[in-house]
Amino acid sequence: SQKIEQNSEALNIQEGKTATLTCNYTNYSPAYLQWYRQDPGRGPVFLLLIRENEKEKRKERLKVTFDTTLKQSLFHITASQPADSATYLCALKLNAGNMLTFGGGTRLMVKP
């Protein structure tokens, strides 16, 4: 079946280091992929969108890559800060409709 996989284990890193989160998907070839941030008890907030013809997208300290051959997106936060601690969700279309399907998210903990 079609699905999205994100590492369910929390990622713990030291402040100032680069955090790298992974999103893998199966079967379908989406035209784009989105990343969201979700803080505890809050709704997700959109961060970045990357299209299938874009290998890399940057926004301030954030960088997203999209490898349609590997069916994988990597989400990087450089010079991480404790305020970056949150759960990060990837989302994409898994079928011909327009609806987004979300991954389960990876929790990032940045320690001072």
Place this chain on the structure above:
Amino acid sequence: DAMVIQNPRYQVTQFGKPVTLSCSQTLNHNVMYWYQQKSSQAPKLLFHYYDKDFNNEADTPDNFQSRRPNTSFCFLDIRSPGLGDAAMYLCATSPRGAVGEKLFFGSGTQLSVL
């Protein structure tokens, strides 16, 4: 600021007692969505509206219903809540529902079923 507002933030109901969650938006977006998110899981789409056109996901239980009386408001009705319905319910909007559009989420309603 334009936003998506969900009320209440926390809702406690009894097993089998109907409950209604509300969502309003000042973004004037055409599409509104309801997602269910259980602890440490992915948000799961229940249904969405393109304007007044209601679209139900195939695996959404009949126990869940929705109403959208106008562009700004959308309601989620749970007719007979079970213990398994305890979750965060997220309302989201998007301008037109076009491919690639980002979603704007409210802060969610955390539902507890006793």
